[in-house]
Amino acid sequence: MTFAEYIWLDGAEPISELRSKTRFFKPAGKAIKLSDFPEWSYDGSSTNQADGSDSDCLLQPVAFSKDPIRGDGNYLVMCEVFRPDGAPHETNTRSKLRAILNAGAQSEDPWIGFEQEYTLIDGARPLGFPEHGYPAPQGPYYCAIGADRAFGRDIAERHAALCEQAGLVFYGLNAEVMPGQWEFQIGYRGIAEDDASALNIADHLWIARWLLHRVAEDAGVLVSFDNKPVKGDWNGAGMHTNFSTSRMRSANGGLEAIERAVSRLAHSHDDHIALYGDRLHERLTGLHETCSISEFRSGAGDRGASIRIPLGVAMKGAGYFEDRRPGANADPYLVAARLAATVCEIDDAILRFGDTNHKAAA
Ligand code: ADP
Ligand code: MN
Ligand code: MN
Ligand code: MN
Numbered sequence: 001m002t003f004a005e006y007i008w009l010d011g012a013e014p015i016s017e018l019r020s021k022t023r024f025f026k027p028a029g030k031a032i033k034l035s036d037f038p039e040w041s042y043d044g045s046s047t048n049q050a051d052g053s054d055s056d057c058l059l060q061p062v063a064f065s066k067d068p069i070r071g072d073g074n075y076l077v078m079c080e081v082f083r084p085d086g087a088p089h090e091t092n093t094r095s096k097l098r099a100i101l102n103a104g105a106q107s108e109d110p111w112i113g114f115e116q117e118y119t120l121i122d123g124a125r126p127l128g129f130p131e132h133g134y135p136a137p138q139g140p141y142y143c144a145i146g147a148d149r150a151f152g153r154d155i156a157e158r159h160a161a162l163c164e165q166a167g168l169v170f171y172g173l174n175a176e177v178m179p180g181q182w183e184f185q186i187g188y189r190g191i192a193e194d195d196a197s198a199l200n201i202a203d204h205l206w207i208a209r210w211l212l213h214r215v216a217e218d219a220g221v222l223v224s225f226d227n228k229p230v231k232g233d234w235n236g237a238g239m240h241t242n243f244s245t246s247r248m249r250s251a252n253g254g255l256e257a258i259e260r261a262v263s264r265l266a267h268s269h270d271d272h273i274a275l276y277g278d279r280l281h282e283r284l285t286g287l288h289e290t291c292s293i294s295e296f297r298s299g300a301g302d303r304g305a306s307i308r309i310p311l312g313v314a315m316k317g318a319g320y321f322e323d324r325r326p327g328a329n330a331d332p333y334l335v336a337a338r339l340a341a342t343v344c345e346i347d348d349a350i351l352r353f354g355d356t357n358h359k360a361a362a
Pocket of ligand 3: 117
């Protein structure tokens with residue numbers, strides 16, 4: 001038997017969450033294509049996306065990978081959500097990224113790399129936190145090894161293996177600054193066959209998040225993408241976003257293109273903050289390797305800046321920049337769309353929202 005797991009984003013406030021359901025899948029031929037996966041629908045009144053009286057939402061398959069959990073012949077299918085009248089649902093943030101790319105950003109071939117931080121929660125506290133009080137202060141946990149400082153590696157490792165087997169553009173992983181906190185990266189790896197385009201990498205990040213929840217579920221542990229899971233003198237969790245255009249990657253004028261991009265970012269700081277995740281102010285305090293939410297700073301090799309130009313990029317004179325502002329719970333479709341719109345100077349009306357992160361203003 002083979003199955004397709006259809007995955008989509010719901011209407012949770014203030015940030016969409018993942019949902020999925022399964023259908024039997026009989027491949028048409030040997031080489032599976034996107035069009036082999038039929039459209040489907042679900043009850044939008046149960047996902048905060050429709051009223052009970054007219055509750056069908058449509059699932060349009062837009063990307064797929066192998067399903068490494070069910071094994072050979074099974075698939076994970078990322079979907080966009082549409083209304084019954086065929087218009088993208090207002091929570092369909094991927095359609096907004098498509099619109100920005102189609103409006104001109106695509107001609108600059110934007111590549112992305114996301115660094116997704118997360119915290120494993122066991123009961124009421126992060127893995128590695130004692131039942132009462134706190135563990136020893138931060139310092140030894142980042143990139144650590146050993147049972148007294150690395151907590152949850154089995155989950156992080158199993159997740160990495162599954163991403164690899166699914167064929168995602170999985171770059172790497174590391175233990176983070178707070179106990180129970182980890183990071184994985186999805187994005188450009190310097191491999192010619194990879195598709196590091198904004199849309200593909202954002203799709204892969206959502207599939208990778210789904211796999212992480214799935215693995216942790218088996219282990220009876222929760223995955224939190226909260227930006228500040230533990231208040232006080234503990235690092236928050238972010239989603240640093242590395243971004244480049246063909247001009248920025250060019251040995252001919254790359255660094256100048258990066259500097260132009262940074263000055264455009266300096267002028268649109270608030271528009272970016274608005275789409276970079278829920279309760280971001282708790283994380284962007286100016287402490288714990290962040291720049292204050294009310295400030296914009298850029299610098300080569302500066303991990304206290306909003307935008308960091310990696311030292312290697314500054315030395316080489318070409319490459320990419322790192323936007324350190326997005327929080328761990330940000331929507332990669334919106335972060336990618338916002339960056340592409342600002343850097344490539346695309347009309348951003350479609351990214352201006354009402355009072356939530358994903359719903360367009362009426
Ligand atoms: P950090 O030093 O900030 O922890 P990581 O090693 O965690 O950085 O991640 C580096 C990220 O940079 C990866 O996600 C990778 O895909 C991304 N990256 C590298 N080169 C480029 C590029 N030219 N364009 C976009 N992203 C890139
Ligand atoms: Mn990193
Ligand atoms: Mn990190
Ligand atoms: Mn980083």
